[in-house]
Amino acid sequence: MTTKFDVEDVLSKLNNVEKVSLLAGTDWWHTAAIPKYNVPSIRVSDGPNGVRGTRFFNGIKAACFPCGTALAATWDAKLLHRAGVLMGEEAKAKGAHVILGPTINMQRSPLGGRGFESFSEDPVLSGIGAAALVNGIQETGVQATIKHFVCNDQEHNRNGVNVMITERALREIYLLPFQLVVRDSKPALFMSAYNKINGTHVSENPRILQDILRGEWGWSGCIMSDWWGTYSTTGAINAGLDLEMPGSTKWRGPMLIQAVSTGKVPQHILDKRARNVLNTVNRAADANVPENAEEKTADTPETAALLREIAGDSIVLMKNEGSVLPFRKDKKTFIVGPNAKVATFHGGGSASLAAYYAVTPFDGISAQLESVPSYTVGAYAHKDLPLLDLVLKTDKGERGFSFRAYNEPPTAEHREPADEITLTKTELLMMDYQSPNLKNELWWADVEGYMTAEEDCEFEFGLGVYGTANLYVDGKLVIDNTTKQTRGTMFFSCGTVEERGVVSLKKGQTYQLKIEFKSSPTCKLDKGDNVLFGPGAIRLGGAKIIDADEEIARAAEMAREADQVIICAGLNSDWEGEGADREIFGLPLYMNKLISTLTPLNPNTVVVIQSGTPVALPFLPTTPALLQAWYGGNETGNAIADVIFGKTNPSAKSPLSFPKRIEDNPAFLSFRSERGRVIYGEDIYIGYRWYEARNLPVLFPFGHGLSYTTFTISDLNVERIDQKIKVSVAVKNTGEVSGAEVVQVYIQQQNPSIRRPKKELKGFEKVFLEAGEEKKVEVEIEVKYAAALWDEVREAWVVEKDVYDVLVGNTSELTGELKATFEVERTEWWNGL
Structure with missing residues (x-):
């Protein structure tokens, strides 16, 4: 699909039935085609940390990138x-013209189910990244x-919840990352x-979609x-x-055609909507991806190397x-913990995919x-x-199991099997499973495999199960x-609880x-307000029953005998995923007891936490070393090993504050x-703004992160150049190994007319330095973004006459020396x- 068409010419020839057909997908991943005018169908694909392709069920393998919070933790725009x-190249391999990502919602709470998908508690870090x-x-x-x-x-209650928010918080925190992305990158699509918000669904909110996004931001x-x-016909399209x-469509089709014919949807509105879709389809030619292209893999050494670099x-x-x-x-070396021999490399829901491979921490370290x-x-x-992925074999002794x-x-x-x-x-996950031989919505399946104890x-x-x-x-x-x-x-909260049974092996x-x-x-569950995913879903898991106290005692003895101990702990896609928020702030089950028992026993111990957002760390006082490793994609295990053994000098900074208690979090009560x-x-006091x-x-402030080397930041200079300020500092690597430091620039107003946060991140830059090397680092910021707050009376940003402090450091917990x-x-x- 490389040939473009004249959008206005095509639009002028379409009748209303054809225009309406463009305004809804034809299936999970494709838009409608109009062949007689050479308007092709285009393909969209999840998502935020990799390009899955068109199938949850038995999908083609893909590159899995580190999760959103991990990407933000690099603080590295380049x-x-x-x-x-x-x-983009992965999307082409999957025949996709549109990627459904990135996600840049704000982490009000560590308990957000999809917090790992988003970038940060700070709108500027989110927007720039x-x-x-x-x-x-x-x-x-x-x-x-x-x-x-x-x-x-x-x-x-994500489909029905009414977010009640002040205009100032909406503008300064929640809309700002989207505004910055529009300013700096002009994304082709937005997803509502x-x-x-304040009583109106976003998908039918003209103030959000029209007045702000298309009007103010252009x-x-x-x-x-x-x-x-989509929850309506006329409301959403108008x-x-x-x-x-x-x-297939629920709200458009004949209902929309009737709404246009009766004047509930003006003709020019229908034409605008059709034009926007046609422009997107036309722009898809730039990807040079054929219509309905075959999905392929693109697993190359270059891909692996970049994924490993990003994860590290x-x-x-x-x-x-x-x-x-x-x-x-x-x-x-002694390796212990539930995350050691499992590749915990992505969160749940839209972020899940079948990876080319996934390296466990145990394998990467070994x-x-x-x-x-x-x-x-x-x-x-x-x-x-x-899951029993690595356990089951077919009746022929091959890895896997049969589905009939x-x-x-x-x-x-x-x-006889239909498939x-x-x-x-x-x-x-069978939401997109189809077989031409299955005649009705009701059908049966046998899933069969063999395991050896x-x-x-x-x-x-x-x-x-979703079904029975x-x-x-x-x-x-x-x-x-x-x-x-x-x-x-x-299954996005559509399915049952996990029912369990025990067998002596x-x-x-x-x-x-x-x-x-x-x-x-056949599902007996009340459908409620959940999105229902097609034919059904099955999840089969299993594990040996262990005595937790005996296992911890065994681990303690092994820790004493080792020269160095690596504890691999954290969460996984069961705890953090789409459809449900996290139920706990701490680590689950006996994890805290395990870590608290082991960390005092050996002074050479590192705890590696994998989670998408912060967790409670009651064992921190006795823990010599701690790594926050997020969900690192395909190369998770290799990246963790690279940092532990010094092949990668850590340079990441936390995009989130780590509170001591969940009760300290600003959203705890709401x-x-x-x-x-x-x-x-x-209100505007999210994350570090609240704690300060x-x-x-x-436990750890926003922007915190250590290195195996040391740096000095000095010689701060702030220069006003027209409508910008140029912040410059000298950064020197004063240690013995090469590494990278992040220069973080915060602004505070000296005499604001209304209450403001103590300071706010407004810019940053990452610099790589050899041992002993020094470089000048510059960060340019528009004054109107550096100093503005939202004036709810004037319904505009205001930059007040005043003196503003520029504070620079390598964490939000600043010493005040560079001002x-x-x-x-x-x-x-x-x-x-």
Whole structure:
């Protein structure tokens, strides 16, 4: 698809039925084509940390990038631009013209289910980072979609919650990252949020979509809904929503045609919406991707190298008492923890995909050691039992299991499979599964595989389902998830809880596992307000039952005997994912007890935490070294090993504040939807703005991050050049190894007319220095962005006549040593960009 068409010429020839057909998807991932006018269908694809392609179910493998908070932790716009270029190339391999990302909602609370997808608690860091990513994507001809516009900051009741927020907070915090992305990268598409703002759903909110986005900011792209985030016909289209997704349409089609014919939707509005979609389709030719292209993989050494670099540069060295890190490769090493032998490389929901590969921390670390490390799990951290991907084999002894779909129930005689597939992942998301041989919405499937016990043990199986299902082991019913069902958080909160059953296994014996599944019409759960995902879903997990105290005691003995200890802990996609917010702030199950027991036993101990947002760290006082490793994508394990052994000198800075207690978080009392509303009572005081305003100590401040070398920042100079300020400093690497430092520039007004945060990040720059090297670093900031606050009376940004302090450092917890000023000589108001 390389030929463009004349949008105005085509629009003039289309009748209203054809125009309306353009305004909704035809399926999950494609827009409508009009062949007689050479208007092709284009393909969209998730998402925020990789390009999945067109299938959740049995999808083509793809590159998985570090999650959003990890990308932000690099504080490196140049690196994120390179990441965006790679994302664009990955999209082309999947035949996609549009990427549904990046996500730049704000982290009001660490408990947000999709917090890991977004960048930061700070709008400037979010906006600058996302703009770099978008520029990289769109440099390839692929189009980026900024989402979720706006205030989609929680999963609880996300489709119905009314976000009650002041105009000042909306402008200064929640809209600002989107505004910066429009200013700096002009993304092709916006995706509207599910929620309401001050009483009106965003997808039918003309003030948000028209007055601000298209009016004030002058943006002229295409606005699509989130999936099933369109709630009306006339309201949404008159408000500015161009494209309803996914298809087939619920709100457009005949209803929209009638609305136009009766004048409820003016003709010129229909034409505008169709024009915006046509412009997006036309622009897709720049990607040089054929219509309905075959999906391919693009797993190259160059891709692996860049993913490893990004992941390594995202890992934050939070603590390094006595310079215990980096570790030596020739020492006796003990690796422990539930995240060690599992590749926890992405969060759940739209961010999930089938990766080319995923390196576990154990494998990454082992590959760099000179001898084999000792290992034990220590404690479990799963919410749902671990998937059995690496355990199951087919009846032919190959990795995987069989999936056979039928038009008839198991009681039917001589039934034949309508479809038969060999799969490898025991989480089956079938929202996009189709088989031409299945005749009705109601159908049956047998999922069958074999596992061989590694030891005598009591083994617990877990089965979650959307639809109904039972698990049989060697023909014996172990789990009944059919007779009675209880709603859980699986499958975007559409599915059941994980029902569990226990089987006694004998070492060396092979067992047949068989799931009898019936599709979604048999589901007994109340449909509620959840998005329903097609034919159904299955999740099968399992783990040996362990005695936690015995396992911790065993780990303690191994820790004493080792020269160095690596504890791999954290969360996973069960705890952090789309459809539900986190239930706990701390680490799950016995993790805290394990870490608190081990860290005092060996002075050469590092704790590696994998989570998308902060967790409680009660063991911090006895922990010599701590790494925050996020969800690092394909190269997770290699990147962690690179940092632990010094191949990568950590240079990341935390994009989030780490509170001591969840009760200290500004959204603690107002995070969940209550009677359909959530009040953003903290107003503009989100993240470090809140902790500083209340003088609340935190475990780690926003912008914190250590290195294996040392730096000095000196010679601050602030120069006013027309409508900008140029901030310059000298940065010197005073240590013995090369490394990188982040210069962070904060602004505070000396005499504001209304209350303001103590300071706010307004710019930053990352600089790489050899040992002993010194460089001058400059950061330019427009005065109107450096100094402005939102004036709710004038409905405009205002830059007040005053003196403003410029504070520079390498963390938000500044010493005050580097401080200069600039002056604004008269008060001015402004709108737009």
